[in-house]
Amino acid sequence: MASPLDIQDDTLTERQQAVLDAVLALMVEQGGELTMNAVARRASCSKESLYKWFGDREGLLTATVRWQASKVRAGNYDRTRLDALALRDSLIRFAVNWLGVISSPTSIALNRVAIAQSGGGARTPGEGASLGAIMLANGRFAIGARLKPVLDAGREAGLIVFDDTETAFRSFIGLVGRDVQIRLLLGDTLNLTPAEIESDAARATDQFLTLYGTGNPLPERSKINA
Structure with a gap:
């Protein structure tokens, strides 16, 4: 698994931030049944990009939580x-x-x-x-x-x-x-x-x-x- 991005160093691009916002929106609407396919569709990006940026579903969730917590x-x-x-x-x-x-x-x-x-x-x-x-x-x-x-x-x-x-x-x-x-x-x-x-x-x-x-x-x- 690739290491998720460390958003504490402000390394996320605007595109990656938009993906994490899409994850948050999906979780508000659907709860925990989150798939990489659903995120890719909502964020209008490829699954390959998601895996490249975040590693896997766990990496994506980790980056999402970090993104939310970084606002504090x-x-x-x-x-x-x-x-x-x-x-x-x-x-x-x-x-x-x-x-x-x-x-x-x-x-x-x-x-x-x-x-x-x-x-x-x-x-x-x-x-x-x-x-x-x-x-x-x-x-x-x-x-x-x-x-x-x-x-x-x-x-x-x-x-x-x-x-x-x-x-x-x-x-x-x-x-x-x-x-x-x-x-x-x-x-x-x-x-x-x-x-x-x-x-x-x-x-x-x-x-x-x-x-x-x-x-x-x-x-x-x-x-x-x-």
Whole structure:
């Protein structure tokens, strides 16, 4: 199997991005019964191109999950000059991106398929990794790898304090996500507007900074939103 493209290095062409968007659209419409033939038809490309770019179906799913997860990033910051304002802004930007992604129809479809497959019993030899395993490795764990350096930088700057980065990461994600993702997966018709997502992200970030802060005053919202 050829190695799937590493979209963290921004190596995908626009054509390849369009293919991954086609995969996401198909999963929203059809669930997990995804074939290379269906993707080729939807994306108007040959199966040979799919195999060349992504290796096989597992490689295609891996690249798709990475493509979706790549939309979640923290704000830009200078690690050597990190202050409370920059830390708060970076965390809010991450939270806004993450909430926007997990509440999208594509992410809901991916998660529903992964959950359904996880209850299907053991996979046969040579069948490849389940979508759930792919999503853990290239979704949740990859997203954690992007946020944890921000948390570590905040600790190094004396802005927040914690013993374990993973625990701090889970706390932040829990405050941001609350019960949104599970409600959406269960069919609740939440319609989060950009303004609501921004407000939720800011509130969760302030709660996190209160929980893990060092006692220094938080930056004023008026200055942040100016």
